Amino acid sequence: MSFDRNLGRLEQAMEILNTRATTWNVVTISRINGSVNEDVIRQSLDLIQCRHPRLNSHIVSSRNGWKFQTEGTDKIPLRVVKKLDSKQWLEVFYEEMNNKIDSNKYLLRVVLVHILSDRHVSFLITTAHHAIADALSCIRLHSEILTYYQEISVGEAIKPLINLTPLPPTEELIPQDKKGLKGKINSLFFLLHLAWQKLWYRPETLGFEKYLPIAQRYSDVIHRQLEPELTQQLVNRCRQENTTVNSALCAAMMFTVAQKLLKNNKKFVRLSCLSYLDVRRHINPAISDENMAVLATSNMGFHAIHTNTNFWQLAREVKQKLEASLKQGNIFKMILIAKYLIDFCFIYPKQVAATVSVSNVGKVNIPKVYGELEVEEISFAGTHALYGGLFTIHASTFQGKMLLNFVFSRPSISPETMEALVNTFITYILNISQCQHDFCLHDIPQRDYYPVKQ
Template sequence: MIYNRKLGRLEQAMEILNSRAKTWNIVTISRIKGYICEETLTQALDVIQCRHPRLSSQIVRSQNSLSFQSQGTANIALRVVRQLNNEQWQEVVYEEINKGIDSSKGLLRVVLVHLLGEEHITYLITTIHHAIADGLSSIQLHSEILTCCHKIVSGEPINLATSLTPLPPIEELMPEWTRGFRGRINSIIFLLQVALQHIWNRPQTLGFEKYVSIAKRRCNIIQRQLDQDLTQKLVNHCRQENTTVHSALCAVLMFTIGRKIIKDHRKNVRVNCLSYFDLRRHLEPEISDDHMAVLASSIMGFHTIKRNTSLWELAREVKQKLEVGKKSGQLFKMILIAKHLIDFCFIYPKQVAATVSVSNVGKVNIPKHYGEFELEEISFAGSHALYAGVFVIHASTFEGKMLLNFVFSQPSISQDTMENLVNNVMSYICDICNLNLNSSLICN
């Protein structure tokens, strides 16, 4: 069946980011115990391509419009890499996160990394276009691939009748008040509100250590993790302090930047945080996790960190503002203005989009065991070369262990600066978990 259609506004924005800045494609990394051969993975990808017809689509430009078309799309691109040690998979991630997707040919590519001398360890790395997937669905995709691999090697039948119908554009799934003339008025009002908030608050950011044009920017990633004990301590302390892990991560990142940029003569630091959330549970009817689509949105929060502000106080403030934002429909309003905000980034490339950005999918609810294959770790990251000067984190928790991917645009933030910031974040998290936190993180 053919599922050709024009891209929605958010999908168009994702293609603009991919084609002009190699930005916002989603790279997902799995560490797997068990040897997956190329032939097995190729068969599994064929099954996945049938299950998700959008993986058989390409994006075609005609008469100033962008459309999904599925005629003549090639099989999913697969590359096999053999590395000498356990660290070199990161080189593949760096390569993938800086390589745009040729959307005229396909919307997903896959890399299989075999570690020489460790044949029982495999890395599965996928890069998918953000117009057809978000962090949650990219993680779900890995689970489906591993399920297919298990069935193939064990000789079990695979039911191809479970192919899913692609969803319409997210704009058609949102509430009625976001559509038509009323939706246009709401988007204009909200865009003005966001602009006024920026002008009024003037949030401070890392800025540019070195400025280069968008075309010359590169994305890099630093990965850290919390073991099961530390992760559980963080969860427990967040509950005790009447906040969430997401809000605590936002607070830690903002305090980290605040500590770096505060001057002795300043009494406070103004910052802002861009928080990303899954939209599936906010739609009526709810959308199943099985569906692959871009079903995520964001809320921008503005905060002032005073010298006596505690981290938990800030975390509770973040939580409260996010709850208010959700109730007021900001998740939907941000979808309405997303393309305008992205256009602004291209028109004014020296502007910094936010102080920090946090995307936390929380507990990953996929199996650990797939027959002879065992999923040891899984995490994701967006390619954010465009967003210079923003301190970005992507978090996921699997089997009780939290993985943190810190993504940054170079050379606006140098490797040394980022490593220092990441080390400070990890130190603050350890302080939270071990109750060694002072009342203020930015006060010397």
């Protein structure tokens, strides 16, 4: 049975981002305790490539644009790297973020990093084309790879593979009343409303410290971790304040930028926050995490922050605006207009897409132990070379620990500036999590120490 088909509009946008800007490919990293055999990893990759038809596809040009094609697809590339120290996984992460996917050959590649100073620590890094995957499906894919690894290692008979049927384009999965002519008209009005909001609010951003054309930009990352005790304190405070962890992360990101922008007796600043959401649970019937597709959408919120803005009130405002947007079906409208927004970034490369961006998958629900192997950490990030001047965070929580990847486009933001922003963000998280009273923008002092793992 052939699973070849033309790419949908959102999938086309992801291919444009990959080929023209090395942007929005999904890089997922697992830290594994145990001796990992590369030959067994190779066999596991062959199995998942059979199970997931889109992993056995590549993208080719056709008379009607681009299409997924199975015939002629390469095996999933596996590269094995040896590094001296466990912190050097970030070097490989950096390399993966800044190498586009050869989509005319494959749509997923894998790196196994062995740590020479500790033979029992390895890192499994996958880079997936966003046209076929999102963060949730990539995290689930790591679990599948390690599950097959466990079965092969102990000599178990591999259960008959249940090959998944690839999903249609994301635009075809949204509710019927959001599609067709009515959907196009509503999406056009939504696009115009979004443009009007940007003109009305005129949100400020970090801007460009140094401007370069899109083709010369590249992604960088700063990694931080919140230990389980601090993570739980944050969760508890969010519950007390009738808001969500995602909304608190959005508020902390905006507070961080506002503190930098509010200088010289300036009293308030208008900012925009781009939040990414999983649409699986909003589609009927719901779609499982194991189905590989681009099943993420976004929501843009606009906020005014004054020097006396209460942190928790801002977090609740973020939550309320997101809930209102969900009720209006805006998450589906964003899917339909996403390609226009991406095209805009290429047409106007000096524009900054938003002030801050937050992608939080929440609690990761995969097993920790796979025979003799144990997953100690798992996190992800989307490559962001295109999006100059954007302060971005990718968050996941595994085994009680929150892992944070702050991705930024260089040279629009320098490493020194990003390091200072991240430290300010962590200061806000520490204070709001550990103190019971309310905070305004300038109530939180800077700390000279950061009890957070780097």
